[in-house]
Amino acid sequence: MVAPSPRPARQLRRRGRGARLGADVCAVLRLSGPLKEQYAQEHGLNFQRLLDASAYKEAYRRDMILWGEAQRQADPGFFCRKVVEGVCQPVWLVSDTRRLSDVQWFREAYGSVTQTVRVVASEQSRQQRGWAFTPGVDDGESECGLDNFGDFDWVVENDGDEQRLEEQLGNLIGFVRSRL
Numbered sequence: 001m002v003a004p005s006p007r008p009a010r011q012l013r014r015r016g017r018g019a020r021l022g023a024d025v026c027a028v029l030r031l032s033g034p035l036k037e038q039y040a041q042e043h044g045l046n047f048q049r050l051l052d053a054s055a056y057k058e059a060y061r062r063d064m065i066l067w068g069e070a071q072r073q074a075d076p077g078f079f080c081r082k083v084v085e086g087v088c089q090p091v092w093l094v095s096d097t098r099r100l101s102d103v104q105w106f107r108e109a110y111g112s113v114t115q116t117v118r119v120v121a122s123e124q125s126r127q128q129r130g131w132a133f134t135p136g137v138d139d140g141e142s143e144c145g146l147d148n149f150g151d152f153d154w155v156v157e158n159d160g161d162e163q164r165l166e167e168q169l170g171n172l173i174g175f176v177r178s179r180l
Contacts, residue, residue: 016122029095030096031102035064035080061137062137080106090180098141099146118149125159
């Protein structure tokens, strides 16, 4: 399963009221993990600090994006292959798929079991969560590469209406469970 946002990913795995898919069934994978790890190694940086939403990461973000694009040009499936290595759960939620080449790789590698999920939120909702547009970064392929991709299997609206989000996630989880 491919999804571009970590917040609903956490909600898919939540336990308790309205139990979700647990960690024994669902692995949340981040393509940015192997990218940031390799970038940190090659540039002598702190990998853990590149994973958080900090000024440290932002200082390297633009160069890291360019470096990642060069890696993908040389081998479009490099980060996809790295992120799935050794994963044993039957459901994979790739929370930060942002490029058509990533979707194509998963569809080619895993066929019809791949489900694409687009999580959308208004700019106003995103700003209320602390997002601020950064020119040259937030308008690049790493952030907008799937904006014109119209072939999503699921679209989840995440504008702050918890009841609507629960309903949409319930439908998605029901679908996933029907395929296990």
